[in-house]
Amino acid sequence: MSEDMKVFENLESEVRSYVRNFPTIFTKTKGSKMWDKNGREYIDFFSGAGALNYGHNNEKMKLALIDYITNDGIAHSLDMASDAKAKFLTTFNEVILKPRNLDYKVMFPGPTGTNTVESALKLARKVTGRTDVISFTNGFHGMTIGSLSVTGNSMKRKGAGIPLQNVVTMPFDNYINEQNSIDYIERFLEDSGSGVDIPAAMIFETVQGEGGINAASFEWMKKIDTLCKRWGIILIVDEVQAGVGRTGTFFSFEPAGIKPDIVCLSKSLSGYGLPFAVTLIHPDIDKFAPGEHNGTFRGNNHAFITATVALDYWKDNQLEQNIKAKSAKTHAFLHNLVEKHSKLQGEVRGRGLMVGVSCAVKGLASRIAAQAFDYGLIMETAGPEDEVFKLFPALTIDDETLEAGLAIIEKSIEHVLKKETQFV
Numbered sequence: 001m002s003e004d005m006k007v008f009e010n011l012e013s014e015v016r017s018y019v020r021n022f023p024t025i026f027t028k029t030k031g032s033k034m035w036d037k038n039g040r041e042y043i044d045f046f047s048g049a050g051a052l053n054y055g056h057n058n059e060k061m062k063l064a065l066i067d068y069i070t071n072d073g074i075a076h077s078l079d080m081a082s083d084a085k086a087k088f089l090t091t092f093n094e095v096i097l098k099p100r101n102l103d104y105k106v107m108f109p110g111p112t113g114t115n116t117v118e119s120a121l122k123l124a125r126k127v128t129g130r131t132d133v134i135s136f137t138n139g140f141h142g143m144t145i146g147s148l149s150v151t152g153n154s155m156k157r158k159g160a161g162i163p164l165q166n167v168v169t170m171p172f173d174n175y176i177n178e179q180n181s182i183d184y185i186e187r188f189l190e191d192s193g194s195g196v197d198i199p200a201a202m203i204f205e206t207v208q209g210e211g212g213i214n215a216a217s218f219e220w221m222k223k224i225d226t227l228c229k230r231w232g233i234i235l236i237v238d239e240v241q242a243g244v245g246r247t248g249t250f251f252s253f254e255p256a257g258i259k260p261d262i263v264c265l266s267k268s269l270s271g272y273g274l275p276f277a278v279t280l281i282h283p284d285i286d287k288f289a290p291g292e293h294n295g296t297f298r299g300n301n302h303a304f305i306t307a308t309v310a311l312d313y314w315k316d317n318q319l320e321q322n323i324k325a326k327s328a329k330t331h332a333f334l335h336n337l338v339e340k341h342s343k344l345q346g347e348v349r350g351r352g353l354m355v356g357v358s359c360a361v362k363g364l365a366s367r368i369a370a371q372a373f374d375y376g377l378i379m380e381t382a383g384p385e386d387e388v389f390k391l392f393p394a395l396t397i398d399d400e401t402l403e404a405g406l407a408i409i410e411k412s413i414e415h416v417l418k419k420e421t422q423f424v
């Protein structure tokens with residue numbers, strides 16, 4: 001470890017994680033590039049774990065924010081009325097909800113992904129008067145007790161230090177080969193002897209980000225939606241990581257043709273990496289009493305400013321077209337890579353620019369990601385055993401940078417496979 005990294009070892013908690021995978025001090029960033037203290041350039045295929053879908057320091061958002069701050073615009077206002085909030089709400093309604101024929105009230109639950117998930121679970125329980133929630137294998141929803149209770153990862157769950165209750169985990173799409181998880185779930189709901197009560201809600205990610213880039217089929221999502229309607233169960237779709245264009249459309253559930261009762265959004269919603277979350281609630285279940293779910297940081301006005309500018313990207317279909325083209329290029333590259341390097345025992349996963357390659361050989365994905373960092377690419381791993389290396393380039397990345405990043409991945413794979421004697 002270099003001398004200047006010791007400050008983190010000495011002063012920061014043991015819980016730190018990404019700093020261990022990317023051990024350098026970053027000083028500057030723009031678009032899809034980051035630079036460290038030594039002037040070394042990195043391509044960013046991490047995008048703040050999905051919080052920087054429009055890249056770093058987007059020029060338009062930056063200028064709007066500087067202008068707002070320079071003019072002494074409101075920074076903090078809890079959930080009082082502010083001009084910035086009014087503009088965000090109106091623009092979000094006009095640009096995102098109305099054209100998609102979606103009818104939602106917008107709740108500001110607190111600034112992070114876990115805040116929106118907590119509010120969704122609480123609301124579903126309040127509205128239905130039921131206690132249990134069905135979650136899915138390898139789901140990830142956050143680190144506070146409620147969201148952790150619907151998260152699958154055993155290491156993270158253990159961190160709670162108390163039993164995580166009132167949750168039943170069911171198999172996600174394709175969790176068990178050749179077993180239809182819908183029939184399985186339905187059987188539990190139908191059978192009064194199954195031991196599973198009708199839950200308040202079901203919560204899922206359309207593509208599981210932390211859980212290993214597992215993409216549910218549109219058919220599976222539709223069937224879950226039908227199940228929820230049949231049993232009066234609130235359907236919560238957690239769009240915190242898969243939303244805001246990551247899979248190719250603003251909401252990742254759009255191509256499935258479903259309209260969840262509650263949608264959780266955060267990460268890239270502010271567009272600029274500023275903490276910001278919303279919980280979208282169908283008006284029929286907008287039942288929290290005033291202040292019943294509260295919080296000091298529910299009105300991040302700086303995020304309202306950048307989020308409103310970010311919505312410019314959704315006023316036409318240019319960004320969607322770009323994501324499609326870049327996603328096709330990335331998927332084709334990875335399929336070819338997996339075929340060429342059979343020793344990877346790789347499987348390409350995901351949708352849009354939410355992509356991963358699962359490697360059957362234990363530890364291989366992590367070694368590839370570490371090697372890629374040495375070669376100047378920032379890329380993380382996912383899955384219960386970190387068995388997937390995960391590509392999250394900015395949706396706005398240019399072709400040249402995308403190709404350069406993909407080339408680093410190939411070079412890293414070649415290097416790692418060559419080094420590992422069992423593959424020679």
Ligand SMILES: Cc1ncc(COP(=O)(O)O)c(C=O)c1O
Nearest residue numbers: 112113114140141142209240241
């Ligand atoms: C799908 C999903 N939900 C919720 C969260 C929690 O978000 P936060 O880390 O902002 O609390 C995450 C974070 O990665 C996520 O991927």
